[in-house]
Amino acid sequence: MDNQNKNLILATVLSFLVILGWFFFFPPPEPEAVPETAQQSTETTEGQGEMATTPSAAASDATSTQAATTPEASVAEAPRVAIDTPRLSGSISLLGGRIDELSLKDYRETVEPDSPIVQVLQPVGNDGAYYALYGWAPGTGLGPDDVPGPNTRWSLSAGQTLSTDSPVTLSWSNGKGLEFHREISVDENYMFSITQSVTNSSGGTVGLAPYGVLARHGEPAGRKKFFILHEGVVSMADGELTETDYTKMPDFDYSDREGARAEVHQVQENGWIGFTDHYWMTTLIPAPGSAFKQVAKYDDRRDIYQTEAVLPTETLSDGQSASVTTQLFAGAKEWETIRAYEHSGIKGFIDSIDWGWFFFLTKPIFWLLHNIHNLIGNMGWSIIGLTLILKAILFPLAFKSYVSMAKMKELQPQMEALKEAAGDDRQKLQQGMMELYKKEKVNPAAGCLPILLQIPIFFSLYKVIFVTIELRQTAWFGPFQDLSTPDPTSIMNFFGWAPWAGPEPGTMLATVMVGILPILLGISMFLQQKLNPAPADPTQKMIFAWMPWVFMFMLGRFASGLVVYWITNNTITFTQQYLIMRTQGYKPDVFGNIKQTFKKAPAEDKK
Template sequence: MNEQNRNLLFAILLSIGVLGLWEYMYAGPQRERAQHIAEQQRIERGVQNPTENVPGTPAPQSAGAPPEPAVVANTSMTRDQAIAATQRVAIDTPRLKGSINLTGGRIDDIALKDYRETVDPNSPNIVLLSPSGGPMPFYADYGWVAPTGANIVLPANNTVWTPEGTGTLTPSSPLTLRWDNGQGLTFRRTIAVDNDYLFTVTDKIDNAGTAPVSLLPYTLISRHGRPQSQSNYVLHEGMIGYLGDEGLQEIKYHDIEEEKLRSLSVTSGWLGITDKYWAGAIVPPQNEAITARFNATAGEVPRYQTDYLLAARTVAPGASTEVTGKLFAGAKEKRILDKYEAEQNIPRFELLIDWGWFYFITKPMFWALDSIFHLVGNFGIAILLVTVAVKALFYPLANLSYASMSKMKKIQPELVAMRDRLKDDKMAQQKAMMDLYKKEKINPAAGCVPILIQIPVFFALYKVLFVTIEMRHAPFFGWIRDLSAPDPTSLFNLFGLIPWDPSTVPFIGHFLMLGIWPIIMGFTMFLQMRLNPLPPDPTQQVIFTWMPLFFTFLLASFPAGLVIYWSWNNTLSILQQASIMKRQGVKIELFDNLKGLFRRKPKPQE
């Protein structure tokens, strides 16, 4: 295979690879999102299954097991109406606001003060937990279950707890709830919260009766309705846990709907339900054996639940017992997760962030970006500086590659003459070429090295931009207000001069969102390819001519931070290659190639 055909094959394979990447990261997720839009709209209107139980009725459960995923009423209440329908104690911390539901003693109303739905500073705060009775319930619940055959009145989801004392739950003011079952048992639930996202819940039983009582403590997180996922291909959303020797558990919503129930007996760990940027996770005592479960209940509105059950506690007459668990309800910030992992002894808690299979590249990439961000105060600048650092790190390899490419240009006339001389003897032509490469100490495959280096960096940066909340709504300069979102401008409405949104066009709207940065990227790619003369084969010429335009439209739907990286990387590569070519004494033919591209070719003589 000669050099030109090798380059053509590599270009085709690269294009196929990028098309596959686009299908994997964008087109596939877009189709799946579209399938869930109707269901999401129905759920947000509050339409529920008319056969479900009324609020406050305990869901059916097996003895000695946590309640099954709870059911909700046939109601069209809004979230605010559902909150107003019950007695509550407010939550107010530096980073959270919401309330504790005295009916059931649930943590079911949490909003994040530091995060909003859009880049508009006046847009609503992100809502994480929501109560039963409104749209998309998502809450944490605690309680006790009795062994088989026991006849003990226990607090349920319709139990109204009495707060001991008055005031708001704050980091300095824990909340204690009390309930008496009328059979000599007094239940107390003390809820404390730190300055970030961690709740500590202690359930205590005082036995004033005449007989010992044996009960099993449980904790659960329940979600009603499947949320609209960002991308089931690029990151995990759904049920998650890290459970002792069983390791990391990642179960997508549709998988648990088919599996129904997954139960694991382990010691130590955590489990919960995760979204792209937010999560609710329950953490049992790390030195006790637990039965951890992931389960789903089918219906018009599917219900999902993660829970754990501890061993029975026996409370003698006149004695008491208590159990403490923790609840994480907040944003998946790397710094916060690392802190909880270290200070609270929560194993591998940072796995709430989906770093992917290539975490050994993704995590160092995030560390570099985050470290530089704290120095310069702008993630866009951090991307540019990290690109320079990556270029410097791989400079020796790239230098050898570009030097080899420059030598190839120098011997190009000799190669052309050789092909013409031996055009009828392919074997002799290939042998002569190999001999020439060996004589000149040229590696013909060296030109692939810069691209091979760029692909894993490209993917790692894409993953970081997509999954880390630190990149969410991170601005650059000018019109780029969110590096994790595509460039919002479009050539097809003259970059905002025409009051029309091209993205509204059915089926092809995302292709019409061709912003300024994707155009810059395509132009730099075009210049980079014009540093070398077009191959003599007409088919190869067409491919290399149109490839920058193809990539321009392809990357237009990718995060702006990724397109800025690619543009900057292309610019640095042009400067690096031109410098090496000049040092090797090879003519830089950029302007000649540009002239040749637009020069009109003479018509062949009749």
């Protein structure tokens, strides 16, 4: 077996094993089910009506409060303040002043134009209740009923509908000399600003700590549970990013006074904490430069996941006032939007997007893809353009590799002569080959490098396509209306020409009845192989024969945008290798090698 074929086999098998291992441990997720519209429940069920706990002594130097419970009927009957912006719709409940109903006008559950818009927050009583609470934890001289909490009945004192140019103000008095106000505003995207203020006219000194809470009843429906994607708590504390999966929260070491498992961090200057889903996120963000306690908590009695941002206690003498402003992000994880918030002072906010271990590749790859898309306006062609740029960057290495491969072909007669001269002396053969390589300045391992470099790029692009919302439901042409999902075509719908859908994604039938893109991928790999004659060794020949079609079925379940990249990459690689090898005096006989593949092997002579 010549060294060129050894290198090619080694690189191909290594690439295959890595991708196969990735496919085994990180299989593409099942297609996202369209959630049913949550129905308002008319009966109080155990756990559903229970609200999140207010911050405990573990999270603040304020005194602990008991868990508040709210019947679903009370939530349904409470007055609401509408939220209406160009990108958001929803409402704020005056029961607790909770932001608990929020939908994204720009996003739908599926590609169908009449599909429901995505709902991020939902009130108690709905499946998957998810909401934001604000209040004051009681300290010196105060009890739980002296401060606003989850069951406080607020009054609307200013504004009618929350919009980008119209904030609303809620008011409440404890009847003992403390007056509370909460002003809520929202920008043109997904950022709310909540200003909590209190005036002390009680005649004495009081202590109380402002807080914000995000509470989620149970794990989110349709959670991917996919290793490549983080869903759960995401937080930043003075430059340190922490990601905690829902399944890890019951194992927190600390248990607060109410029995909930918690993890507490003291932030000195800059931080934020919240929950991240595949494409959506809610985040509590104290003002930059503020110290606060950051809490992630799980209450197994109520099955409530909770994050908290608790600011230092304010001590107010009679006649004094205090005011604090925090922010709440609730919306889509759009790169440009989140980057703008980071530039405005929210340090590390761009890392709320799950860039993964290869962040040093995924970030620049996404930046480049995003800017190409801004120029072209079509994500499919943008992926092809990205591939062209990546191949241009790697061209110097590819050129050296293909020149080395061409020289290896030229050395075949001399290598055959060395084999005949060495006979069975393998040491002599290896020594002679090394001297030949040194003399001719040939590196036999150079052919592996371009393939090995493609592996991290392949995984990084897969991460970008799977994780970033900019790829969600983005169309190319014809049947390819969502490049973040597998190819929807197959022989069952005549590769997209028929008006009906192909096999259901994620099923065995879909794995077998691959679409046109995986088929083109197999063909591109097959043609790339045919730049060289099939090896004489039967084992090598078998591996070469099966490899393109194994990849075709294996990658057929991946996002179609990734398959578009791989086809483009193979096509460019074939063209580069063919032209470079011809410039070095070696003329690949592609058509002859294809004919040889389908030529029937001669039968062995009978003895």
